[in-house]
Amino acid sequence: MSKADLPGRHVLRGAVRGQRRDVALGALLGMGHQTGEALVPVVIGLAIDEGVVDGDVGGLLMWLAVLAVVYVGLSYSFRFGARAGERASVTAAHHLRTALVERVLAPEGGACEGRLPGELANTATEDAKRVGAVAMALIVGIAAATGLAVGAIVLLRMSVPLGLLVLLGTPLLLWLVHLLSKPLERRSETEQERAARASGVAADLVAGLRVLKGIGAEPAAVARYRRISQDSLTATLRAARAEAWQNGVVTMLTGSFLALVALVGGRLAARGDIGLGELVSAVALALFLIGPLSEFSWVYAELAQGRASAARIAEVLGAGHAVRAPADGSALDRVEGRLRLRGVSYDSLRAVDLEVAPGETVGVVTVDPADATALLRCLARRADPAEGSVELDGTDLTTLRLAELRAAVLVAEHDADLFEGSLLENITAAAGPDAPVEAAVTASGTDEVVGTLPEGADTEVTARGRSLSGGQRQRVALARALAADAPVLVLHEPTTAVDAVTEARMAAGLKELRAGRTTLLVTNSPALLAVTDRVVLLDRGTVVAADAHERLVHQHGTYRGAVLA
Template identity: 55%
Template sequence: MTGSAAPAQLGEVSGRDVLRGSLGAFRGRISAAAVLFCGHQAGEALVPVLVGVIIDRAVATGDPAALVGWLAVLGLDFLVLSFSYRFGARRAWSAEAWGDARLRRLVAGRLLHPRGGGETGRLPGELSGIAVSDAKRVAELGVAVPLGFAAVAAVAVAAVSLLTISTTLGLLILLGTPPLLWLVQLVVKPLQKRSGPEQERAAQAAGTAADLVAGLRILNGIGARPAAVRRYRVSSRDALGATLRATRAEAGFLGSVQLTNGLFLALIALVGGTLAANGSITVGGLVSAVGLAQFLVGPLQMFGFLSARLAQGRASAARIAAVLSTDPTVGPGSLPEPAPGAGPGALSLRGLRHGRLGGAEGLDLDVAPGAPTGVVAADPEDASALLACLSREVEPDAGRVELDGVALDAWPADVARGAVLVAAHDAHLFTGTLRDNVLAGAPEGTDPDPAMAAATADQVATTLPAGADTDVSARGRSLSGGQRQRIALARALAADAPVLVLHDPTTAVDAVTEVRIADGVGRFRAGRSTLLVTTSPALLDRTGEVLFVVEGRVRSRGRHAELMDDPAYRAVVTA
């Protein structure tokens, strides 16, 4: 097991595959736990048997030596069952913990796979629920399954013990347990049926809540908070209804199992009492029989527990399998070395169309080393479509993206993204120091200072207690929006990609800082290819050619100063 999530193998995966993989990966631990738990339950079952023997052979006869001897045997039995449970629990919970970690890595590996697609159609909160709650439920079978084997062993030992006391009692256990198990499986079906919808709707509600919290400031800013609250209220009520239905099913299931077990054990006690009254068994035998009947409450309840966990585990495994089986959004690429970036770094778009972007003719664009090229999109959706194609998050509907004359999709997606680096305006920071964040994607031995100076992130460092060595919290929440944005920009610059695509890198900084950043980026990227997808006049003023995209089509091209004569263009960049 490694500490990082490796790219997952793509392909069709079923819920059964997830269950088998989870249990099979730690079959050694689970098997050892099952053996030890069986030893524990066998020891527990022998306790009432030994008590009955002590009564018949020591107490009733008044033999002190026999009393000491059988008490020693009873003590040895307690020692064995205690040892068995202690070490069996270690292995079972170890299998659960490692199984949980393994499933989380599988889900994370699929979500981080270079070809993408794992997150399609799912909210971030829902994906978190699958990686945490569903993985936990499947991993819990690492404990439930050994306990199930132990329950079988307990019933077997109890039945054999009762056979030695009374054939009638032993046969009652042997013949009565199979119908009892069949009844358990019958009543667990409603729980299994409702577990899936309950988990699905709860995950959707959690996903909606997580997304609303993440975008709360934006929602307040545009006045959309009431609509968002209504959306969450509907999702939450839906999840609550599903949870209540599943809880009622589980309560009915557990109540039915408890009632059935109680009636069965009462029957065993009644038959044992009748046999004792008729003199068919001894007083010690009656004590053993009643003790075994009481002991069987636990194993019989364990069958119900295992059935419930299997039902919930199957539903969770199906949800995990759905993520692992999602189709990738981009092709594999198979071009061998040399890797992209060996040439001058000229980016070309020819007839590119994706959704509305490009219209009927397609979008043509050239980004060459030198002054940055700008793209101004009147509709943010057109900008998003362009960035998705350049970052290899999707395959274009038509046309080609080329780097130094070679189609970008000829390389594997992760290699292509390293050559054409798309830096989103809302990029997150990582836990670690400011310096670590800047150097996260930089070549080894890179000096972070020039990139930080170009992005004015050095000014951020001067305001922090330990400068560039100050720890940054997850997603940079300990910093202001403008500080986060400047550090993220420095990180993109330090990566020194052959082609750098910046999307609105200065939306959270003041006008003076924005001008400094525009100058700094121009100097830092001199001689390299840079594409600015932005509406910032300060950045556009430092570009060479600018494309103005309206309704997916290129309305005009030219220098920023020239395009400012167009009222539509001016309205977009000065809004």
């Protein structure tokens, strides 16, 4: 996995900056709420001094009215401030999810390298949510700081020693809380990484459940998931213990600090330095300060988790591109379909030369499956050759815009997934208005699949096509590739899950429908190779033979072993 060039702090700043209006509004209203909360003890103290000590009924009623106004103000401030904060958090998380999806689906690729689909899903959900929550944490932190500041100012006006105690003690307490959040941040990052890994493995196992059952590998799969899940649980428990330990220590420090404030205030009242109302206000303010100080513990925990999640998001967003596409790349006015590889070396491929004429159907047989994978990556331009070039109609693929290239050259891989929706929607996903959809359905043998389903082509397909059998999925995937009607079509083992009769029918339908269009069949299937114009054999990454399928079967032992074994 390549290290991301994008620092996590930039992700955090961008998330907050994008919601600065709601964050500012939430912070302003939160400051109003905390100011009102801090003023409540002051107003109560004034009411006691005038109404109880001095016996002024009018003054008592006036301060009670002021107290009612303060309560109404702080109530509305909290209500609308919380709404603004939640809106900022949810919107920031949504924008991060959108950015992650755009990066993962970017034609340049690179974001998925070394990551399981479930791991990416976890990053786009849980990590985005935690980074979005930082907006609310900032609002709460600013509001809590305001409450502390107002409380300190009021205490200074009552008594300089009390005010100085709060002003000097609060920064020290916050610094200690910050130090305590460091272990939580480290353990939170580990927890999120292992949780994402467990989610990815689970999704991977579910996707291959039928295969696992078919080969009797369920016990090994369960053991693997239990091991990874146990690692995730251990990390989660360590993070939970760190958070509980931090909260406990912070509560102890906060309580000790407030007890000290109350003790100093009581001694000042006993000496007559402050009055009865001021003593009540001081004690109430000391109790009030529990709220802001406790909120700082929550804020630091949220920031710690947000920073860890932001770093994970930054790894995906900042991942290097697998290929580079020029902004002003060459345009394809008309695609003839001439495909040429000149001395291509990539991964297991070694100086491969291959030319496919417009309208020709060529088979490619590989002794090593790694050669097929490398060839498909180069043709789809999910990777660029280390040496040599791949050309379309004489134009190097690296000079073409990726969108134009993908429209001209369709590489349909063996493990193509279906998506949720009707069968017809899956088939026509990449089809244009004039696409030969009915012909593609017939040529791929999907018409037989349609006939067996309760609602025909309108039957709903579950995620990744799990409601269909392996052979049915392959036929639908082939129909989708054929319906796209691309000038150049590259198919990789499209018939491995169907019976011999169906395979022969699909091969004939493919030849008929793609007549006059350039088609490359990367397969070891004799039925498909029989309908090609010629076949190229790749062995140990190089082209070792090229001829008609029948002649190669009779004259080339390596070819015969790869195709008929």
